[in-house]
Amino acid sequence: MFGEYIKKKRLENNLSLREFCKKLNEDASNWSKVERGILSPPQDEQKLEKIAQIIKIKKKSADFQKLTDLSSIDAGKIPEYLMTDKKVMETLPVFLRTIGSVKPTPEELEKLITLIRKER
């Protein structure tokens, strides 16, 4: 999801994989794997901001939120801002209890977050 999203945005900005990786100072072999969902996306905030800057996404925009959300989701984490939202956190255990000890898939997490957003 993160990889597909970044590739789409990168191509919308007419950036080849090579150009993008040079700007990001990233190994293109690894980055290609990130875009194909083989490697986890970066979690480091500075790196995510740098990526956003390269593909012309403003820091406080909905697209930036999506970028950071997808990065967290693909890493199997709940996005940080949701973790600190008390109201949201109150709803999470219900979901997690329902699915028992099985780790939610990225798709399930994304659905959950969409649902949570609608509730807020």
Add this chain to the structure above:
Amino acid sequence: MTDYSFFKCKYLSKKDLRAEAEKFREQYWPNGVLPVNMEEIIEAKLDLDIEPLHGISELINIDAYLKSDLSGIVVDYKQYMDNENRYERRLRFSFAHETGHYVLHDYIFNNFNIDNPKDYYDFIINAPKEDYRYFEYQANEFAGRLLVPKEELIEVLGVACDAIKEKGDEQFLINTDKDIVLLGSAPKLCRPFGVSEEVIIRRVREEGLLKHIK
């Protein structure tokens, strides 16, 4: 290991290959801007991945290969990421060549499971030599015709000949073997197309364009 001895490459005439390349260019590079941007075609239009991989050039002496699941083209990392773009022309042709396999040879890739350098190496070693040579020839011809459109090549040849005349060397054009003029002009001829001199020389000969050197 997969048995590659059953590998068989279908016959395609030069006319067929040209038609395939023209049709492809019209569909995926309709603006006709030169040089053709193969990376853009591959990533944005064919929706294939470009997968740089360290060491394939050193390991098996190839620049790039098309994955047999047809999901992407693996390319030598060092060449792809070279800071001085020394491999730009070579890679453009390699990408066009692999695109040729993608367009012409999906029936082959669908039957084999080539998705790492070792598989590719085994395929090269074990496929029947003649069919393999023909398979590569078809991809090369497709690439050449895709990157060097005939009409534009005729135009560029005309410009090169005019430049020679303007320098007062008309007698050189008339009296010198056309092949020699071609060899001398190749460095200029290849520039608009972003390909090597070898590719341009081959295109002029294959398209029967020596007669335009006048």
